[in-house]
Amino acid sequence: MEANEKSILSVKELCLWYGNHQALKNINIDIPKNSITALIGPSGCGKSTFLKTLDRMNDLIPDVKITGSVEYKGEDIFAPGVDVSELRRQIGMVFQKPNPFPMSIYDNIAYGPRTHGIRNRAKLDDIVEKSLRGAAIWDEVKDRLRKNALGLSGGQQQRLCIARALAVEPDVLLMDEPTSALDPISTSKIEELAMQLKEQYTIVIVTHNMQQAVRISDNTAFFLLGELVEYGKTEEMFSQPTDKRTEDYITGRFG
Amino acid sequence: MNKKLSPGRRAYTAGMKALMYASTAAIGALVLLLIGYVLYRGIPNITWKFLTMAPSILNDTIGIWPDILNSIYVVIATIIIVLPLGVCAAVYLSEYASNKRLVSIIEYAAETLSGIPSIIYGLVGMLFFCEFLKMQTTLMAGALTLVIMNLPTVMRTTQESLKTVPQSYREGAFGLGAGKWRVIRTVVLPGCVDGVITGCILSVGRILGESAALLFTAGIAHVVNGFFMGLKSSGATLTVALYIYAKERGEFGVAFAIAAILMLLTLIINLSAEAVARSFKNKRRI
Ligand SMILES: Nc1ncnc2c1ncn2[C@@H]1O[C@H](COP(=O)(O)OP(=O)(O)O)[C@@H](O)[C@H]1O
Numbered sequence: 001m002e003a004n005e006k007s008i009l010s011v012k013e014l015c016l017w018y019g020n021h022q023a024l025k026n027i028n029i030d031i032p033k034n035s036i037t038a039l040i041g042p043s044g045c046g047k048s049t050f051l052k053t054l055d056r057m058n059d060l061i062p063d064v065k066i067t068g069s070v071e072y073k074g075e076d077i078f079a080p081g082v083d084v085s086e087l088r089r090q091i092g093m094v095f096q097k098p099n100p101f102p103m104s105i106y107d108n109i110a111y112g113p114r115t116h117g118i119r120n121r122a123k124l125d126d127i128v129e130k131s132l133r134g135a136a137i138w139d140e141v142k143d144r145l146r147k148n149a150l151g152l153s154g155g156q157q158q159r160l161c162i163a164r165a166l167a168v169e170p171d172v173l174l175m176d177e178p179t180s181a182l183d184p185i186s187t188s189k190i191e192e193l194a195m196q197l198k199e200q201y202t203i204v205i206v207t208h209n210m211q212q213a214v215r216i217s218d219n220t221a222f223f224l225l226g227e228l229v230e231y232g233k234t235e236e237m238f239s240q241p242t243d244k245r246t247e248d249y250i251t252g253r254f255g
Numbered sequence: 256m257n258k259k260l261s262p263g264r265r266a267y268t269a270g271m272k273a274l275m276y277a278s279t280a281a282i283g284a285l286v287l288l289l290i291g292y293v294l295y296r297g298i299p300n301i302t303w304k305f306l307t308m309a310p311s312i313l314n315d316t317i318g319i320w321p322d323i324l325n326s327i328y329v330v331i332a333t334i335i336i337v338l339p340l341g342v343c344a345a346v347y348l349s350e351y352a353s354n355k356r357l358v359s360i361i362e363y364a365a366e367t368l369s370g371i372p373s374i375i376y377g378l379v380g381m382l383f384f385c386e387f388l389k390m391q392t393t394l395m396a397g398a399l400t401l402v403i404m405n406l407p408t409v410m411r412t413t414q415e416s417l418k419t420v421p422q423s424y425r426e427g428a429f430g431l432g433a434g435k436w437r438v439i440r441t442v443v444l445p446g447c448v449d450g451v452i453t454g455c456i457l458s459v460g461r462i463l464g465e466s467a468a469l470l471f472t473a474g475i476a477h478v479v480n481g482f483f484m485g486l487k488s489s490g491a492t493l494t495v496a497l498y499i500y501a502k503e504r505g506e507f508g509v510a511f512a513i514a515a516i517l518m519l520l521t522l523i524i525n526l527s528a529e530a531v532a533r534s535f536k537n538k539r540r541i
């Protein structure tokens with residue numbers, strides 16, 4: 001796909017090494033605004049690594065080397081002087097395993113806003129309600145905001161984590177296999193939610209479930225052994241893959 | 256399964272079992288006997304006056320009130336210093352230090368330090384704090400010596416419990432844009448309070464039980480002082496007093512009374528350590 005003005009993230013010639021092991025090889029991809037982009041591929045092909053690069057979560061891992069560029073709204077995220085905290089506010093992350101903090105539901109949601117300096121009680125109340133509504137979990141938790149978040153079910157915890165990410169008003173949501181640890185009902189709730197959220201947000205979602213990619217995504221990127229093999233409109237890619245390896249993967253010949 | 260065992264094998268198993276029962280019983284009996292004997296000899300000597308008076312040469316009476324106070328002072332002074340030091344060192348080593356070789360060397364050194372006999376700490380503490388730093392024989396010099404002795408314990412228990420804080424909490428917080436210090440303060444440290452408290456209680460137990468290091472550094476006086484005055488003076492803690500009464504004055508009744516008190520204190524401390532650990536585990540599971 002060509003770069004266009006509507007792309008919010010633009011990745012050029014991205015390579016990444018963990019020590020001597022090259023996990024990403026020359027990735028070029030433009031992610032359009034207000035869409036869902038699915039990343040698929042067999043495990044170990046670098047999907048999570050790629051996702052973490054987009055909000056610089058790889059900074060936390062020692063011995064990571066990165067070349068190439070990632071532009072977010074036209075600015076290189078690796079440029080010196082970039083405010084990583086602000087970058088991560090604008091590009092939120094939802095992880096594979098729900099990871100609410102061991103504190104109250106309220107404090108979980110308020111964690112991000114508080115981090116970015118919001119102390120006003122009424123304003124926090126407001127954000128908490130809005131975020132929980134945004135993640136379609138308000139009705140389930142509104143009577144127990146002061147209870148520990150670890151008491152929620154797995155599916156609720158994951159939606160809480162989405163709400164927690166929404167609370168800092170991001171533009172992009174990165175989701176790394178957000179439904180792989182959940183039951184089918186919770187999974188479909190999260191898929192529905194993702195489709196609602198793309199009105200306001202840009203979503204990049206890693207999934208090992210190809211039906212999920214077909215159901216919810218606009219574009220799909222197929223990774224293999226650290227390379228981006230194919231990237232395009234989801235319907236086109238699943239109906240007429242241009243690369244033999246993509247075809248083999250989506251028809252279930254490996255993976 | 257059982258049917259397949261040969262008779263010899265079965266006899267061997269039964270023999271081993273009997274042996275294990277016997278050793279367990281022997282250990283149990285020994286512990287009970289020891290505790291029972293100390294309590295039996297000690298408790299009759301514990302009176303209100305004994306607990307609340309200073310010894311008087313004129314009246315020829317013995318009281319351990321100054322020794323109780325000294326013990327409390329040393330515990331407080333040591334913990335106040337060792338706790339922040341140990342926790343900060345642990346946080347630095349586990350969360351900040353990037354030179355892994357250096358970290359493992361320091362951890363190894365700490366491990367070794369905690370195995371050194373306390374009398375050596377006493378000797379070094381005497382030379383360094385009492386003589387070199389000219390603090391003389393004071394409770395403060397004793398407390399500082401105990402700080403060095405307990406630093407590895409507090410550091411290691413804190414480090415161990417830092418490891419139990421799931422990486423996913425840190426990722427979640429960093430992912431929201433939190434800085435390192437905020438992540439540590441709001442997510443990591445609250446998750447390891449139980450480890451800190453456990454280390455702290457273990458240290459209190461060791462401080463109360465310490466005698467050799469304090470004989471060298473804190474002295475043997477039995478004078479009632481306030482907290483700050485006390486730290487600046489020489490003084491015997493309960494354990495040191497036990498040694499002095501038994502060894503130098505032949506007052507075995509007094510020594511056993513102190514022993515009984517120390518044993519009860521140790522029991523209380525161990526129980527509270529367990530209670531703390533348990534209550535934190537429960538809290539986390541909710
Ligand atoms: N922290 C790390 N240190 C070293 N190698 C890693 C690390 N994380 C991932 N890798 C390696 O990078 C490759 C890509 O991993 P990952 O991005 O997790 O793949 P995926 O999410 O597609 O399953 C794998 O070979 C994996 O072993």
Ligand SMILES: [Mg+2]
Pocket residue numbers: 047048049176
């Ligand atoms: Mg992955």
